[in-house]
Amino acid sequence: MRRKVYMTAGYNTISMGTGRKEFHPKKPRPGLEDYFREAGQGTLAMIGGGSHVDECVVGNFMAGRFVRQAHLNAFFPMIDKNLRFKPATRVEGACASGGLALLSGIRSVLAGTADVVLALGIEVQNSVKAVYGADFLALAGWFPNRKQGHAFFFPGQFSDRTQAYNDAWGKEKTRLALARWYRNAIENARLCTTAQEYANSTEDLEALGMTEPDAKSFTPCLNVMDCSKVSDGASAIAILSEEGLHRTGIDSADAVEISGFGHAVEDITLPPTDPLELSTIKTAASRAMGAAGITIEDLATVETHDCFTIAGILGVEALGLAEKGKGTDFVLEGHTSRDGKIPFNTTGGLIGWGHPTGATGVHMAVTIWEQLCGKAGQAQINIPAEQPYGLSMNMGGDDKTAVSIVYKKIT
Amino acid sequence: MKYTDRFRKVTVLGAGGKMGGGILQLIATEICNLALAHGKGGQPFQLIALDVSAEALRGVRDYLRTQVRRVAEKQIVQLRQWYDDRDDLIENWEIIERYISDVMKIVETSTSMDAAKGSTLVFEAVSENPGLKVKLIREIEEHGDGKTWYLTNTSSIPIRELDEAAGLNGRIIGFHFYNPPAVQKLVELITGEGTDPHLKEFSHQLAGALHKKVVPAKDIAGFIGNGHFMREILFGAEQAEKLANDHPLHQALYMVDLVTREWMVRPMGIFQLTDYVGLDVCQNIMKVMDPHMERESLHCELIDRLLEQGVRGGQHPNGSQKDGIFSYEKGKINGVYDPGTRKYILVDKVESATTTILGSFPAGHTPWKEIIRDPLKGEKLESYFSNLRALNSAGARMAVDYGENSGKIGQLLVDMSVADSEKDVNTVLLTGFFHAYGPINEYFN
Structure with a gap:
């Protein structure tokens, strides 16, 4: 990193959707503007308002179809008059849109064109039933593949990956590990008040996770517990230089340093070269750790893109914590649970916290910022002094766009 | 004739009604599914939605589209x-729109009986009037080839009677859906003495395709569902009349309904259910059943009296509840009819007296609503009813009497061989009436 970059003042709205007690599909709910305002103002309040901000960026995937709204960058002045006439950009890279928003901010700070960037991720998806939402989400794949794809498209893609994993490494253990991943996700979400699964009261989560997938009603290898949720929500965070920290008066103990990042993209028109591997994610994560000059031994926590439980397992392998086919063992041995060797997705991840697609990348950064700064409340894990790093891996489409970031606790 | 071929030309008689509309939806989608599953190029299918009311038929098209x-x-x-x-249908919404229009294309609405000519299959869902049913069937038969099969949705008229009066020689079977047909999983299947075994086999196949649970009922007026329900109305009315010796009648009606709903842990009280079905419909069903019962009189003076005063119940075309014994706001009871003043008395005014009289x-x-999906339902009901039996309040005594009587009715239906088994009686009440427990149980002994 040619210049020091920090993040601070993270804010998550509730991840709204089925599972939340206040959610009712037929009753009015907050809209895009409400989430934009809540998250943006949440972060601005912690950094002294919009007058301190040089530039804004919003990551969003598909508001154009979900709520028939494009041009989201022009919403920033709505939340704070001091943002009028300041530069603002909207970025899109499917479910990695949030990660791209973070990178856009980091690059501006690195370039020296901004000292304080407000980065926001947002998505509102409960505006339509899941069966129609699937049409919109499928646009993260190559459209000519849509016709032959599954009705819910991405569950179909990742069911295919699960099938490959089952065939290569055995179905029984894979299912056990997916069920364990589900259990960890929900147990972590129960510790975070904004999580969609916060109020989940199922006693035997693993038994539920073991539910046999049904190809007739859903997909051959994944059940609905294996899938992230349909969510509305937004997350925001500030990205700053040293000068920015000074300007906003943020104590360095309330900030994390960005030690490195990796960004990789693969050809959307091609099927995965190896269904048993998230190659793009692997490339991005390895670049991020390389840039930060660290190894997996230095990591205290990871936020991985578990849009499906199988993606969680493949994420563990992509990071090099386990060999190919051994990610299941790593999870079943408890290493990724909150009291394990390396806690993953400590507030539930996409399965437990929720997956407002365009917001997810930013939500990951907020969660790691909270953990490294001791602000995670009930969900707080121990950050050992010799492992002051956290890492996020945000994925767009079926491993087509990948953003990985390494965060360091400031000591 | 193969299963699929039976659907070449189907008529739903009374398609504008609430039962007919639901049956129309089920059959329209079943036909469309058959057409899609068996590929193109076959003979086209026809589904005639027949009703006397053109307006009702327009309404049913809207209903159908939504469903x-x-x-x-x-x-x-x-x-x-x-x-x-x-290749032109890619996204889910495009496929869904196409399917809706493919189903709608199959349905032709008509108010003329001529449209039913040459039907291979007829679903009959007109009002519960034997004369009308027979007349309509005969009209179709006049132009027919004598091979048409009839599935009647009667809930009370013996199939044998319809068969003989219309001269069908066994080409009719009782296929009794519960309201609303598209949602309710139960079908009472009533085979008349001479019903063609092929028709019976077909009916089972159809029920399977529609994901319905079949309970066979003997061909005795009222069958299982109404056999139980009508006798419960009589017992509830009797309880109310008794209470009316000491309290105003509207108060008594409210109390019996409350006991039969809340104390009995049922989805509706007996008089709310009567409103739901319609007092006129209930009266009609009793009229159909009464002549067939040797040792009982199925006749409810209370209902006659209320009907004379214009209290009817039933539903508006949009499915909302009409006022009957109770008045309703957004589907909830907010008043009770007082035959003395012919006005509805607000529930708030009778509630406190009710609690004093019945006890807590x-x-x-x-x-x-909660018990129905509680995994510990059995144990909870067991303990609740044992507490109920131990109480000596007026409410508890009424509930125990009502529960005992409900069990006796169930047993009577088995003794009369209307139902094959106690289990079948319970299935009808559990599935068709959404009860949390069957009438034949140990709770009230």
């Missing part, structure tokens, strides 16, 4: 396979 969308959304995985060859609920009471 078919729900069906399509649920079976999207299947639909994508069926429309696999259609026994310990362990769980509302029906």
